[in-house]
Amino acid sequence: MASHDERTALLVARIASSLNRRLVSLTADITDVLYTEIPDLRADRQLLELLGASVEGNLDTIFHTLQHNIAPENLEAPAAAMEYARRLAQQGVPVNALVRAYRLGQTNLLKLVFDELGGEAVEPELGVPVLERIITVMSVYIDRVSQQVVAVYERERERWLAHQSSVRAVRVQEILAGNEHPDAGASAALNYVLNQNHLAAIIWAPDAGAGDMLAKIESAAHDFSGFMGAVTDPLFVAADRVTGWVWVPLGTRSAPRRDYSELREFLHDRHSELVVAVGGITSGPEGFRQSHARAQRARALAIAAGKNAPVAIAYDEPGVSTVAMLTEDPAATRTWVQSVLRGLAADNENAARLRETVQVYLANNLSNVAAAKVLDLHYNSVKYRVKRAAEERGEDFTRDRLSVELALLVCQWLGPAVLTLDQAKGGHVGGQ
Template sequence: MASHDERAALLVARIAGSLNQRLVTLTADITDVLYSEIPDLRADRQLFDLLGASVEGNLDTIFHTLQHNIAPENLEAPAAAMEYARRLAQQGVPVNALVRAYRLGQTNLLELVFDELGGEAVEPELGVPVLERIITVMSVYIDRVSQQVVEVYERERERWLAHQSSVRAVRVQEILAGNEHPDAGASAALNYVLHQNHLAAIIWVTDTGSGDMLARIESAAHDFSGFMGAATDPLFVAADRVTGWVWVPLGTRSAPRRGYGELREFLEARHPGLVMAVGGVTNGPEGFRQSYTRAQRARALAIAAGKNAPVVTAYDDPGVSTVALLIEDLAATRTWVRSVLRGLAVDNENAARLRETVQVYLASNLSNVAASKKLDLHYNSVKYRVKRAAEERGEDFTGDRLAVELALLVCQWLGPVVLTPDQAKGEPTVKGGGGR
């Protein structure tokens, strides 16, 4: 006479065999449930047949495992299930949709098992062991196989994105270099409309030892795009592991939704550790290039300014485009600034205070009263500081006012990079780059 365990195993095999005879019908039913209950799986109707093949392969494996008492720990996911995971990764379907499909499939299969078991004349002492065996096999199998398909999904997603990113980067480089006519084909290849208004920006990490930050940078790029009023998804290209380029599609909008002051606050609050250079709004394919070029110039200025630069350097901000041109020959600019400002170009607090006062005084059309209101000082204090500044410089500011204003603007941006080291502190090593 068969033992209790043998009788339970025979009943499990009979139930699995009965279900396997209805494999085609059960596959269709569960496939329909997954397709209707998980919206992300409906992104591409062409994948419906592959979803069915994946369901069939998993059901067939589970039924045979139960029929022949195979250890589920040794099973591998069916080939169709692996391929379906790869295709979902290529389509950008979220991985949680794939995981949910396995859990929902397991729930529906359990209901079928209960129905099948209810139609059997089961001895009372066999009911629990039979259910335990079936549930254990299904749970172990689903857990093991879902982990396998998720790993396949993630590898394929990484590979696919790297491929797509490299192809996109090549096309963008060709357009920026003027080697490709930016027609409708180029827009389709980039999934980005070139005949519209653009706002280009460069986002990077100042700490080059922080590792691969591209995921953070890309997230910030999408966040920034939405904040500035993008009409559709932005175009993002990885320049290297710590730098990304982004074009915000503004459609017919002639200006971003928010100003650069708001953007600075937004970036500091949402993405600390990242800095940005923005190229301004331009139009059409040529504008696509132009905004990027301006962003590159703003970035060069931010890097030269180091810690003196704000978290967002905007090409459209007053003085940025001018100073960005002057840093192309930083040594010559440094010499020129010191020759124009002379004693005012010393890197110490007293000279900095005098430079600020003169800068506001000149911007106030040489009015001590107007400057005093902006600086929140008594007008006699402004008058005294302007006099002291002229003495430090060796002449007043009326003869070459434009040169003085420009030199002060350069000092405001570049600080120690162009200033004369304070001899009282010792001469520090000044570099033209680094920092932001």
């Protein structure tokens, strides 16, 4: 007969194995909690994927440690956790946000353990020893790993500040934060005139495994600036190893030398591995901040859009500023889109075709004939598709036309992120 300790170990292993089978969903849940509860972790949405990888690596390590009775004192932090700490250091996210993430993650994991234990038929004499073993392993692991990632963070922060043109980078951060009133001294420190028209942009590598891309990004920033009509050298600041901020000096020029469609062609030919978010032209020191803030919003939309995003996205292009605001609460936006479009929000080709037709139909003042010319269809085909779309939605498009147009625009940008795969209806959404 198995000893008391052996039965305890078997029950601990069974609980850990059960949790590990739900690794993907548990990772998503805890990542969502950390992202929601710790505002500093929301500074850059591109890091959300890396946060998820860090959470998954830590959970997987803890579960395997419990399953196989491994001593937690011998464990090292997962590679994704180390990289996430480095990236937070590069972004200037406070280290206490990183420490809090581990504490909050531990609290949420303990709740899952209690729930799992409650579903087991546990002999009374095993309950306390099982909890003691799990809590001890988790506490030792979290304490050890949090020390490791904090050490990595601090080393990276020191290295990063030394690597950057620190005076310029810190001065830019102060101006953007509104902590400094820009004057001639600020312009001299930056080697960039603040009292002129600016076109701010953010350039980044969307591939999370791209490594250190700063040299390529800085080269692209200079190419981009010259293409858009810079009168002198641009101001470039590295945000992290895969992201750069740039301000194009336009002097008195009130419009860029090239339009955004030309810019997309240029970037596709010269820097296809990068994405650019443009903030539009603004003026003076306040414009320096404003154009950058707009570029950040455009970037948030590009990241949310994923593969739907073009190689260059500009805040002042039609619809971008509006949809960008809606990316701040993706769950609420998805719910709203589906409540407006209902069956028309299905994630399949037929529904996409109907949405495109309705979008053109509404843009052409409900004219089947005008929409048919744009879509290169017979007007009867447009009429049929609009009728089918209204049936899928459950009503026509005249009563709340503005909401429908905005919901369709969101679908155009965000695609599957706001759509629903309705298999029951997916094969029946029709169109010619």
